[in-house]
Amino acid sequence: MKVLDGLKYSREHEWIKVVGNKAYVGITDYAQHSLGEIVFVELPEINAYLDAGDVLGVVESVKAASDVYVPVAGKVVEVNESLLDDPACLNQDPYENWIAVLEIPDDASLDDLMDASEYESYCAGEE
Amino acid sequence: MKKTPLYEKHLALNGKMIEFGGWLLPVEYTGIIEEHRQVREAAGLFDVSHMGEILVRGKDAGAFLQQILTNDLSKAPDGKVIYSPMCYEGGGVVDDLLVYKYADDHYLLVVNAANTGKDFDWIKDHLSGDVDAVNVSDSWAQLAIQGPFAEEILQEGTDFPLKDIRFYTFVPEVTVFGVQAMVSRTGYTGEDGFEIYMPADKAPKVWESLLEVGRPKCLMPVGLGARDTLRFEAALPLYGHELSAEITPLEAGLSAFVKLDKDSFIGKEALQIQYNQGLTRRLAGFEMVGRGIPRSGYEIVDNGNPIGFVTSGSFSPSLGKNLGLAMIDSRFCLPGTEFDVIIRNKAVRAKVCEIPFYRKKYRK
Secondary structure, X not given: OOOOOOOEEOOOOEEEEEEOOEEEEEEXXXXXXXXXXXXXXXXXXXXXXXXXXXXXXXXXXXXXXXXXXXXXXXXXXXXXXXXXXXXXXHHHOOOOOOOEEEEOOOOOOOOOOEOHHHHHHHHHHHO | OEEOOOHHHHHHOOOXXXXXXXXXXXXXXXXXXXXXXXXXXXXXXXXXXXXXXXXXXXOOHHHHHXXXXXXXXXOOOOOEEEEEEEEOOOOOEEEEEEEEEEEOOEEEEXXXXXXXXXXXHHHHHHOOOOOEEXXXXXXXXXXXXXXXXXXXXXXXXXXXXXXXXXXXXXXXXXXXXXXXXXXXXXXXXXOOEEEEEEEHHHHHHHHHHHHHHHHHHOOXXXXXXXXXXXXXXXXXXOEOOOEEOOEOOOOOOOHHHOOOOOOOOOOHHHHHHHHXXXXXXXXXXXXXXXXXXXXXXXXXXXXXXXXXXXXXXXXXOOOOEEEEEEEEEHHHOOOOOEEEEEEOOEEEEEEXXXXXXXXOOOXX
């Protein structure tokens, strides 16, 4: 299982990468692996304001639908529309293919999220 | 949680294990879509040892089965396999099963894993005359080899001419890789293929040998995930979805397996009434027009009014579409009719289409 340094991770297996006041959000390698082949993605509405824990989108494998949650509150400023036609790229490279970009406040706190090594041991505990 | 005799083999093959009907089984090995395509284009090997087997024997075995099953066994020759629902008095379904007729006084019922206990109790409670039922599920293992190359691969392991086993027939004693097995030309994929029944301890040897000789023909192990998408495309019913205690076989589109001209059977009165009055709801297939994958239990509406529910739904690997089976108001079941599926509180457009979604011409 691949975990990238420099990203933050949620207990629901989302990753978040903060650049300035923008937060890129996607699903982790662990998530894509446990889902299996992803065949459908539902994206949030642009300009929607979402709280931490809200549903950001949905990824569906052959067998089941799974919600993707918002790790940090913010406003949706971009969605990755290429996922609509090629959902399987979330399997191929989950860290390259973000789902949405949130605009987050300057004082946004990432303290509730895990860093790479914390997330790695968290996943080991889920096995 | 029960393990089949092939549990260790699944782990060695990197099977992703899940619970199904009280059993630990692989949902996939390399991926549902790849395994699905493999079965359609070459061949796949399934561990279906979780299926229940109930032996019914005695002078009155045939008459007893005629009484508890909706299909008619009276004209079946020895060596025939018959599919039948088994109903409650009210017409709802206890289970759907296969009957293997060995002789007039000897039958084997193959039932759904999760229903084995319930079925056995139901059968015991209704026994009459000179007939006995034994649950032999734990001593039997079952493999299924399915796909266009199934016969060729299985033939490598036996001298018995498999071409002589016709669709929905079986041979009680076939030596397969040195193991005495019962072999039928049956399956749950919409492809040609065989099911192989053998003593539980012999299954690992047959499993290994088949994968070995099947390698040049690209035989691969296939998990429950692809088993479900394969049967779904072929519109083969799955108990708990298209069939249940609340759904009659007529509603599920299985009238060919309900012989209302039989003298009597459990559920006949209720089914006769339903037949005479006409069905108010029935099973239909549909494809999504809007974006979304229908899933079991999703509501179906027409202009906001509930008209039914999804029984099974999936992305279809063979057709590349999002498809569903639904129990809906009979007025909406003609191909071309449109309605909405409620997906996460949103109405998404869908259109009725013909079932099965996928139909292959193969030797019967």
